Amino acid sequence: MAAKYADVIIDISHEKVDRPFQYIIPQELSGAVYPGVRVRVPFGSGNRDKTGYVIDLSDVAEYPLDKLKTIAAVDDKGITAEGGQIQIAYWLKRQYGSTMIAALKTVLPVKQKLKQLEKKKVTRCIPPEELLQAAHLCKEKHQTAKARVLYALAEEEVLPQELLRQKLNVSPSTLQSLEKQGYLKIETESLYRNPVKHMDGSEKRVVLSDVQKNIIEEIVSDYRLGNPGTYLLHGVTGSGKTEVYLGIIEQMIVMGKQAIVLIPEIALTYQTLLRFYKRFGDRVSVMNSTLSQGEKYDQMRRAKAGEIDVIIGPRSALFTPFPKLGVIVVDEEHESSYKSESMPKYHARETAVQIAAMHKACVVLGSATPSLEAYYRARRGEYKLYEMTSRHGSSMLPDVYTIDLREELKKGNRSVFSRKLHELIEQRLKRREQTILFLNRRGYAGFVSCRACGHVMKCPHCDVSLSEHNNGMLICHYCGYEEVRRQNCPECGSKYLLGFKAGTEQIEEALHKEFPLARVLRMDADTTRTKESYEKILSAFADEKADILVGTQMIVKGHDFPNVTLVGILAADLSLNQNDYRAGERTFQLVTQAAGRAGRGEKPGEVVIQTYQPEHYSIVHAAKQDYRGFYEEEITYRDFMRYPPAAHMLAVLITSKDCEAGEALGRIMTDTVSALCACEEVYQKAQLIGPAEASISRINDIYRHVFYVKHEDYQVLVEIKDMLESFCKDRELRNQAVQYDFDPINTY
Ligand code: ADP
Ligand code: ZN
Numbered sequence: 130m131a132a133k134y135a136d137v138i139i140d141i142s143h144e145k146v147d148r149p150f151q152y153i154i155p156q157e158l159s160g161a162v163y164p165g166v167r168v169r170v171p172f173g174s175g176n177r178d179k180t181g182y183v184i185d186l187s188d189v190a191e192y193p194l195d196k197l198k199t200i201a202a203v204d205d206k207g208i209t210a211e212g213g214q215i216q217i218a219y220w221l222k223r224q225y226g227s228t229m230i231a232a233l234k235t236v237l238p239v240k241q242k243l244k245q246l247e248k249k250k251v252t253r254c255i256p257p258e259e260l261l262q263a264a265h266l267c268k269e270k271h272q273t274a275k276a277r278v279l280y281a282l283a284e285e286e287v288l289p290q291e292l293l294r295q296k297l298n299v300s301p302s303t304l305q306s307l308e309k310q311g312y313l314k315i316e317t318e319s320l321y322r323n324p325v326k327h328m329d330g331s332e333k334r335v336v337l338s339d340v341q342k343n344i345i346e347e348i349v350s351d352y353r354l355g356n357p358g359t360y361l362l363h364g365v366t367g368s369g370k371t372e373v374y375l376g377i378i379e380q381m382i383v384m385g386k387q388a389i390v391l392i393p394e395i396a397l398t399y400q401t402l403l404r405f406y407k408r409f410g411d412r413v414s415v416m417n418s419t420l421s422q423g424e425k426y427d428q429m430r431r432a433k434a435g436e437i438d439v440i441i442g443p444r445s446a447l448f449t450p451f452p453k454l455g456v457i458v459v460d461e462e463h464e465s466s467y468k469s470e471s472m473p474k475y476h477a478r479e480t481a482v483q484i485a486a487m488h489k490a491c492v493v494l495g496s497a498t499p500s501l502e503a504y505y506r507a508r509r510g511e512y513k514l515y516e517m518t519s520r521h522g523s524s525m526l527p528d529v530y531t532i533d534l535r536e537e538l539k540k541g542n543r544s545v546f547s548r549k550l551h552e553l554i555e556q557r558l559k560r561r562e563q564t565i566l567f568l569n570r571r572g573y574a575g576f577v578s579c580r581a582c583g584h585v586m587k588c589p590h591c592d593v594s595l596s597e598h599n600n601g602m603l604i605c606h607y608c609g610y611e612e613v614r615r616q617n618c619p620e621c622g623s624k625y626l627l628g629f630k631a632g633t634e635q636i637e638e639a640l641h642k643e644f645p646l647a648r649v650l651r652m653d654a655d656t657t658r659t660k661e662s663y664e665k666i667l668s669a670f671a672d673e674k675a676d677i678l679v680g681t682q683m684i685v686k687g688h689d690f691p692n693v694t695l696v697g698i699l700a701a702d703l704s705l706n707q708n709d710y711r712a713g714e715r716t717f718q719l720v721t722q723a724a725g726r727a728g729r730g731e732k733p734g735e736v737v738i739q740t741y742q743p744e745h746y747s748i749v750h751a752a753k754q755d756y757r758g759f760y761e762e763e764i765t766y767r768d769f770m771r772y773p774p775a776a777h778m779l780a781v782l783i784t785s786k787d788c789e790a791g792e793a794l795g796r797i798m799t800d801t802v803s804a805l806c807a808c809e810e811v812y813q814k815a816q817l818i819g820p821a822e823a824s825i826s827r828i829n830d831i832y833r834h835v836f837y838v839k840h841e842d843y844q845v846l847v848e849i850k851d852m853l854e855s856f857c858k859d860r861e862l863r864n865q866a867v868q869y870d871f872d873p874i875n876t877y
């Protein structure tokens with residue numbers, strides 16, 4: 130049955146988006162009115178004729194009927210760019226659960242007046258050899274920012290100012306001062322534009338391998354034949370995936386199409402961006418979180434006006450309103466930052482597929498450790514899979530040692546460094562080579578394990594570890610099971626049954642104690658409060674100002690540290706003990722990617738994996754860099770447990786000021802779902818888990834309860850979500866709120 134009422138917004142800008150107006154859909158227009166369509170409506174007290182956009186449909190009138198006006202006409206000129214964005218917002222709202230307003234705010238840039246931004250380029254004025262000399266001089270005088278610019282310009286004749294500012298941390302005043310000294314000149318866009326694609330010519334092209342050529346040809350030819358698909362490039366870092374993206378985008382531009390390239394913010398490095406600038410010159414724009422709302426809005430405007438062909442950025446770059454989108458690239462598609470943490474909790478990979486379908490564009494996913502989702506779909510033929518097995522050049526895969534920490538304890542070693550790791554660090558210090566030590570920060574969740582035998586305290590009903598609570602209990606966050614925290618290991622009786630807490634600071638201290646002469650840099654949430662500090666630490670390490678880098682999130686694509694020949698993963702299984710069905714996948718990814726940081730240059734690398742569970746399949750396969758072996762075991766587990774991607778899972782999070790009320794609401798909602806599932810056949814296969822307290826049961830005095838619904842069919846879960854949404858709307862919840870999360874990345 131067609132909807133009776135439509136919500137219309139008159140002007141698409143954020144201020145007004147907050148105020149939709151409900152109109153009656155007249156009989157003769159029924160079916161022609163849907164989200165994204167432009168309509169003409171009588172507006173205001175004078176009933177002026179206005180154009181607006183339909184953003185939502187309803188069967189229920191929000192106001193008395195005599196107060197509602199009727200839509201006058203539908204604009205039949207097709208869907209505009211804004212209309213397309215509204216359609217995406219509507220899809221987000223339906224698919225992931227949120228208000229339409231929240232969905233629109235996700236998709237539409239904030240409209241803001243801004244003086245036109247100038248795109249500037251920086252060109253060198255003296256020959257590279259002289260620049261190098263000047264750079265050395267600056268370095269000696271500790272003018273490091275100037276030195277960075279001069280080194281960069283010695284390599285590249287022309288560079289965009291935004292790249293120097295964003296990625297080399299150079300202020301405009303530094304550039305101006307260098308200009309005064311006669312080393313470079315700064316020019317604005319109009320000049321930047323004319324010598325067509327200036328940077329383009331200076332690029333030394335690699336000769337593509339047959340594998341690369343073949344992939345590009347197939348993808349582009351599918352596209353030309355009107356049959357665009359979704360493709361997964363599975364290849365280790367350095368196997369040439371970026372060259373493939375560049376090749377595809379190049380052909381898209383020749384066809385007059387545009388490209389969106391998603392790269393996690395942490396991997397948007399100078400080197401990676403430079404490759405795009407060199408290939409596509411001023412037709413590229415980079416989005417990142419340091420841009421102001423006004424700058425983002427300006428970027429969107431440029432995209433819509435056809436002034437740029439390629440946008441590179443994190444998740445939100447997906448909503449760039451290109452008029453003729455040809456391809457969306459999602460690099461490092463397994464990264465959890467592709468999932469939005471606020472409503473609508475959309476996943477960029479799935480949303481990219483949807484947006485591409487609306488534009489008849491193709492989607493290219495790339496990863497060294499594909500998400501289970503992507504590989505599963507590739508295996509089922511939904512995505513086309515390309516395996517890029519070898520690395521370019523001579524760099525070889527590193528030697529890997531897996532160290533059993535239980536044995537270390539038996540041998541009396543209480544240090545956070547195993548004897549092997551200690552020995553290898555010492556060796557690197559002597560050889561003046563560098564070491565990266567990786568600690569998985571996410572493992573703080575309070576799991577309890579036995580240091581003597583490795584036994585982890587687990588729930589008897591679920592395959593998850595129990596969390597230690599301050600009240601002396603161990604609790605399962607999936608089913609609510611709890612038991613008293615014991616002092617001795619139930620397996621071997623040892624008294625080393627301990628919660629795990631080891632931070633990067635402790636590691637740093639231990640390093641100073643055991644290797645007093647080593648120069649250590651630490652990178653974690655504390656030392657990287659600002660974007661600059663993050664870049665600073667990395668460039669200091671790249672400049673070999675330290676021997677050892679300790680950190681939590683250093684698995685950085687694009688940063689090549691050729692002098693790093695040792696990577697230590699201090700507690701590889703920390704992430705295994707999260708009460709989370711993705712724990713194995715996350716561990717495999719972390720260990721594989723961390724190991725991949727060793728030996729990227731000429732020198733061979735070594736990797737030490739320290740773990741209490743050396744026999745765990747995610748560690749065993751990661752040590753061998755064996756993705757497929759890992760996948761087969763992991764998918765068997767997911768299949769057996771009906772976890773995504775084998776089935777779909779909806780998490781419903783209830784936040785509440787009053788703990789009992791939250792719990793009660795959770796029970797009423799699950800009862801409603803149970804009742805529905807009992808009577809309708811398609812729903813019968815749904816599986817309900819909970820309600821239970823969330824693993825963080827209270828944040829800011831708000832209590833959190835959670836339950837999960839699993840089903841093979843995503844649309845069934847969408848229907849259940851819709852049902853719950855209207856159920857909550859009818860109850861007019863006051864001190865409670867409900868959030869939905871489909872196929873959650875983290876369980877609650
Ligand atoms: P990935 O994106 O998989 O990490 P890249 O495309 O960045 O891989 O390639 C890694 C390195 O190998 C880059 O320096 C790139 O220029 C080089 N490279 C890629 N393909 C080729 C090729 N066909 N011939 C020579 N060098 C190549
Ligand atoms: Zn034990």
Ligand code: ZN
Nearest residue numbers: 588591605608
């Ligand atoms: Zn349980």
